[in-house]
Amino acid sequence: MEKLIKIFDTTLRDGEQSPGCSMNLKEKLELAKQLERLGADIIEAGFPIASPEDFQAVSEIAKQIKNAQIAALCRASRNDIDCAYNALKKAVNPRLHIFIATSKIHMEHKLKMTENDVLERIKDSVSYAKTLIDDIQFCAEDASRSDREFLLKAFKTAVDAGASTLNITDTVGYASPSEIFDLVKYIRKNIPENITLAIHCHNDLGCAVANALFAVKAGAGQVECTVNGIGERAGNTSLEGVVMALYTRSDMFNVRTNIVTKQIYRTSKMLSTITGIPIARNKPIVGENAFAHESGIHQHGVMNNRSTYEIISPESVGIYQNRMVLGKHSGRHALEERLYEMGYRISSDNLDRVFDKFKLIAEKKKYITDKDIEVLVGPYASQIKETYRLKTFVVNSGSVISATAVVKLIRDDGTEKEHVARGDGPIDAAFKAIDRVVKQGFSLENYSIQSVTEGEDALGEVIVKLKCSDDSIITGRGLSTDIIEASIKAYLNAVNKAIAQQSV
Ligand code: KIV
Numbered sequence: 001m002e003k004l005i006k007i008f009d010t011t012l013r014d015g016e017q018s019p020g021c022s023m024n025l026k027e028k029l030e031l032a033k034q035l036e037r038l039g040a041d042i043i044e045a046g047f048p049i050a051s052p053e054d055f056q057a058v059s060e061i062a063k064q065i066k067n068a069q070i071a072a073l074c075r076a077s078r079n080d081i082d083c084a085y086n087a088l089k090k091a092v093n094p095r096l097h098i099f100i101a102t103s104k105i106h107m108e109h110k111l112k113m114t115e116n117d118v119l120e121r122i123k124d125s126v127s128y129a130k131t132l133i134d135d136i137q138f139c140a141e142d143a144s145r146s147d148r149e150f151l152l153k154a155f156k157t158a159v160d161a162g163a164s165t166l167n168i169t170d171t172v173g174y175a176s177p178s179e180i181f182d183l184v185k186y187i188r189k190n191i192p193e194n195i196t197l198a199i200h201c202h203n204d205l206g207c208a209v210a211n212a213l214f215a216v217k218a219g220a221g222q223v224e225c226t227v228n229g230i231g232e233r234a235g236n237t238s239l240e241g242v243v244m245a246l247y248t249r250s251d252m253f254n255v256r257t258n259i260v261t262k263q264i265y266r267t268s269k270m271l272s273t274i275t276g277i278p279i280a281r282n283k284p285i286v287g288e289n290a291f292a293h294e295s296g297i298h299q300h301g302v303m304n305n306r307s308t309y310e311i312i313s314p315e316s317v318g319i320y321q322n323r324m325v326l327g328k329h330s331g332r333h334a335l336e337e338r339l340y341e342m343g344y345r346i347s348s349d350n351l352d353r354v355f356d357k358f359k360l361i362a363e364k365k366k367y368i369t370d371k372d373i374e375v376l377v378g379p380y381a382s383q384i385k386e387t388y389r390l391k392t393f394v395v396n397s398g399s400v401i402s403a404t405a406v407v408k409l410i411r412d413d414g415t416e417k418e419h420v421a422r423g424d425g426p427i428d429a430a431f432k433a434i435d436r437v438v439k440q441g442f443s444l445e446n447y448s449i450q451s452v453t454e455g456e457d458a459l460g461e462v463i464v465k466l467k468c469s470d471d472s473i474i475t476g477r478g479l480s481t482d483i484i485e486a487s488i489k490a491y492l493n494a495v496n497k498a499i500a501q502q503s504v
């Protein structure tokens, strides 16, 4: 019988704490719901002591997600544990994830603790946590660089104090697959069978997925990972990579996971939309080129039989090749059905909004493909109040005049306001005109544009990142067949998010 490997998703904790990946409460909740649909066994929702926002996010996720276990991270201290416990109060099936470093480097230079101090701390914190919550995961930070005998002692102390899962980390992404294999084998041999071993890897040397796979081979029963592999520095083990490797090479691993693979692409896309971090074209499983065949020989082979050059079917991860599915005569019901087939579950209100957008785009594009639908539905993953909407814009620009833009916005109270501005190019001018209307003092940190589909009537997707006065970064996204309109919409989307955040 195939052994079940638990998938512990830490996108909302280890992923979210990496630069450019921060999410607001609404976005975290949307992603948590999608992770539940994806079939993650455990969702690490955050590090509650880190900030009031983290605490709130863990509490809300614990309250709303019922089909996955919710975990919260805490250091090995009673104060941290109390905080995480309080954040998890509403969870149906909570887990405390307690960590302390066990490598000499960390103990000496970071913790300034001896081995005995660390063992004492493990005993005290795990046994205290066990009085609050039954499911305790103990994590040895920097385990791969720890002395093996001491690491084992630390793990045995945690088990004696009540931990039922032990997390073996490669915190700095230093280990090689064979080292991880040996380490997991060693711990597995010396720890009772009923204790689950987890593996948590970082990708500094590009080995995070390989290391997780070798850990599974050596007896790990839980893999920690993030969607798109986001995370500290070079990231974590990517969920899609490890799950699809286990699935595709079940002949080698003889294990299964609870992941609904058809939800993988959708989850990856949702995260990219929320964070504004694009997915590299050549990224395994979810990248634009992952299932593209360019060379004639490959195309010929695939036409004869897909298995010549395809080891995974795109449909198995929820990618439906650019099919021409709908046109301007398609109704709301056809759109709803297509969305359902593609794995989207959206409320009736949001469906109305998507349908309105769909109709507008269908006026400009002959066929609406699955890719178009994905980007249309994207913004409604995290619906926000639209304080400002675009009414009209006029832009003048050329090589012998400086660019000017006139932008008219409608406020949610119905009032209209228009401003004109000059800028270094049409987009800069349009953004400055918006700034004059909204008077909020944002600064533009980043701007990117990409074409979503091919052809003359391709949709352009613009992502902007705005810095607010409190230094927080807000991501906005806009979509249109006209790139200036897409830019204005992206800017307004970020402005509206920032205003919504200020009023929380
Ligand atoms: O990389 C790491 O060691 C971690 C632990 C705190 C789980 O993220």
Ligand code: ZN
Pocket (backbone or CB within 6 Å): 014, 171, 200, 202, 232, 236
């Ligand atoms: Zn980590």
